[in-house]
Amino acid sequence: MKRKSESKKFYLMLGVVVVIALLVVLSSTILFAGKPKSKEEPAPAEVKEEKAAPAEEKVETVKIGFLVPLTGEAAAWGLPGLYGAQMWVEDVNEAGGIKAGGKTYMVEIVKYDDENISSKALLGAKKLVLEEDVSVVLNMAGATVTAIQDFLTKNEMLSISLAPYDTRPEAPYHLATVEPSMIYxxxxxxxxxxxxxxxxxxxxxxxxxxxxxxxxxxxxxxxxxxxxxxxxxxxxxxxxxxxxxxxxxxxxxxxxxxxxxxxxxxxxxxxxxxxxxxxxxxxxxxxxxxxxxxxxxxxxxxxxxxxxxSFPDWDDPKLPKYSHDFYAEYNERWPGQWGAVSWEYAANLDVWRKGVEKAGSVDPMDVFKALKSMDTIQTIYGEGRWGGEDMWGIDNWLMTTWHTxxxxxxxxxxxxxxxxxxxxxxxxxxxxxxxxxxxxxxxx
The missing domain is CATH 3.40.50.2300 (Response regulator)
Structure with missing residues (x-):
């Protein structure tokens, strides 16, 4: 009897110990539930400071007024130049446009055939400036240029022609940036x-x-x-x-x-x-x-x-590779059309672009002031310097090397x-x- 009583007491104490142990384990589990051991904790995610997304680059269109004879007896000094200008525009746009003042500009030509008639040139100038909102007007030379200068000056419009004799004090915003027409x-x-x-x-x-x-x-x-x-x-x-x-x-x-x-x-x-x-x-x-x-x-x-x-073929070995490439593409696209002005309007646009980039703007007066502020300007035929006052009363002719x-x-x-x-x-x-x-x- 005594042995049974002691045995019963032993098992009772053992049960109490087991219960206590279970309670300890259970309380530990409750205390640390959902909290993994520190050695297994992953490093906390790095909190990165959010940066503002860059503003989307604004792309706009800048229009070029192309006011030249495309038909009539003077068409040979207009139409071939339109083809060359189109090549220039394509190259610029394919390269991403013109960057100026935090904006990107795609270039568009707006043409008007003045037929080398002064009255039609004036009609064209009004359409290009007042309706098309062009940033520059390209002209041929001579009487048609003179006919539109009063209107362009009043409207503060930059214009560029092929002849230095088109420049005069009464037309302060008119430039001749490539050809020394007749001077040659x-x-x-x-x-x-x-x-x-x-x-x-x-x-x-x-x-x-x-x-x-x-x-x-x-x-x-x-x-x-x-x-x-x-x-x-x-x-x-x-x-x-x-x-x-x-x-x-x-x-x-x-x-x-x-x-x-x-x-x-x-x-x-x-x-x-x-x-x-x-x-x-x-x-x-x-x-x-x-x-x-x-x-x-x-x-x-x-x-x-x-x-x-006074106008070499542009595959002449004395001219740079750019000229050769331009000449080859031009003749492939427009066989038999190469002439004096095939590259000249494009060359004028090249000078205009330099003014846009320096000004950070396509505004005609901003570009004009930027161009005139430059002591020298690199042209297709080399370094150009402003001159012409001795002959025409104003230094709006960009004098460069020319070829015979x-x-x-x-x-x-x-x-x-x-x-x-x-x-x-x-x-x-x-x-x-x-x-x-x-x-x-x-x-x-």
Whole structure:
């Protein structure tokens, strides 16, 4: 009995111990439930400071007013340039546009055919500025540019043309940034006299408009400076279709050199054709000869080595690779259309873009001020500097190196490169006086 009682007491105590142990375990579980051991705790997630997302870049469109002759007798100085400008715009837009003032601008050309008629040019200027809200107006040269300048000045619109003689104090926001139009005759005549010293008698024939008048004044100055003899200088009207009588009268003077001045290609080709048919064997000079169409009227062999002008083919080895690439693409897309202005409007746009980037704005007056604040501007033909006040009363002409060409192996090849007006004036202290006097005599 005693052994049973002790056994019962033992098991009772054992049960109490077990219960207590279970209570301890249970309380521990409750205390630490949901809290893993520290060695198993993952590192707390790093709290990163939220940064504001960058503002979405604003993309806008900037419009270029293209106010040039696309039809008519002067179309060769407009339409080929439109093609080149389109190539420039495509390249800029494909590269992401123009970055300026924290914005990106895609470029769009808005064209208007002024047909080289002043009244139509003014209508076009009003449409481009008032309706299309363009940021710059590109022009050809001459009377159509003069016709729109009062309107553009009143509306504070930047404009750029191909001719320094379009610049004047009354048109303060008009620039000439690429071509030394007609001024290049100074170098072509110099080159001819130095290269072919036997050339002495010169005949000049030109269309009766402001381009012809300015070109004649410059040619007269060049001829006088070189001590050559002017044997013929007359104008023809735009209504002229038969150039045989004119060329017969010219050849009667036995010239060594015939200059077609700043003639439109349509007339230049008819005159050259008559010179060939009438047996002329001397030299030819003009602002431009479009060899693609001219060679359909006269043999290329007849032009070889005797045809001096001012616009090289852009695959000339003396020009940079960019020019070669541009020339190749242009001729692939528009075969037979290459001419003097094929690249010029694009080159003007290249200068305009530099002004936009410096100004941080596409506002016409901001761009104008930015361009004029630059001492030098890099152009396709090299470094340009503002000048022209001595001739036109305002320094709005960007003077750059220019090239004289001769036909070599069927191409316009570079034979001389000069900063034309500056280099020509430096050759003789009296040269500028001769030029200014010729301008005064012509009423310019």
């Amino acid at each position: 005759h100074l170098d072509t005549v110099r080159y001819i006299k130095e290269t072919y010293p036997d050339v002495q008698k010169v005949a000049i024939v030109a269309q009766d408009d402001i381009l012809g008048i300015i070109g004649l004044a410059i040619l007269r100055a060049a001829i006088e400076a070189e001590g050559m003899e002017l044997v013929y200088d007359k104008f023809y009207g735009f209504e002229t279709t038969d150039f045989a009588p004119i060329m017969t009268a010219i050849l009667a003077k036995k010239p060594d050199l015939i200059s077609f001045d700043g003639g439109y290609s349509y007339y230049v080709e008819l005159l050259a054709e008559q010179a060939y048919l009438l047996g002329y064997e001397g030299y030819l000079e003009s602002a431009e000869f479009i060899l693609g169409s001219l060679s359909a009227k006269v043999p290329m062999e007849w032009l070889e080595g005797r045809t001096i002008a 060409t001769n036909v070599v192996n069927g191409k316009h090849s570079i034979v001389s490169s000069q900063m034309i007006l500056l280099d020509w004036a430096a050759r003789n202290p009296g040269n500028m006086d001769i030029l200014i006097e010729q301008f005064r005599d012509a009423g310019l």
